[in-house]
Amino acid sequence: MADLYLKNLESERRQLWATCRLKGLPRGSEERLRIAAIDEAIAAHKAKTRG
Incomplete structure (x- = not known):
């Protein structure tokens, strides 16, 4: 089954990065800070689903 939460986070990250x-x-912009937060959320979600 597709993990829609993870796909949504990755999609938002790609849009922000573009x-x-x-x-x-610059590095301190709102968008870059949001990308960092999304990266943390993705890592936490993958760790949780792996066990």
Whole structure:
């Protein structure tokens, strides 16, 4: 079964990353901070599902 939560997080991360690349946003921007938060959420979710 597809993990929709994980797919949603990864999709949002890809969108934010593309926006950052197009606009040339610096590391401390809101979008970059959100990407870092999403990375943590993805890692936590994968660790939880693996056991």
